[in-house]
Amino acid sequence: PTQTSQVSNTVCIADESQELASITGDTIDQLAAYGEIARLDMSLAPVLKCVLVTYFDVRCAQRALLNLAGRCEPFPAADHDFRTVF
Secondary structure (H helix, E strand, C coil): CCCCCCCCCCEECCCCCCCCCCCCCCHHHHCCCCCEEEEEEECCCHHHHHEEEEECHHHHHHHHHHCCCCCEEEECCCCCCCCCCC
């Protein structure tokens, strides 16, 4: 197994100000700055004030974790998220 095989490519970003609560071009651009987005889940935004972002590449999720430290944490991948590590 590779070093990243057990790392999730999904992150949970706290959004207390709800700046990410709606999908806009700016929202996508802001989150895509870390890498190509596979899935963007805003369903938790109204209640828990957070969004889930799944990147195609786990290294992008790691980059988001580093750059958004304090408001971002790893999140388990959904059952339907599929990732192959070569």
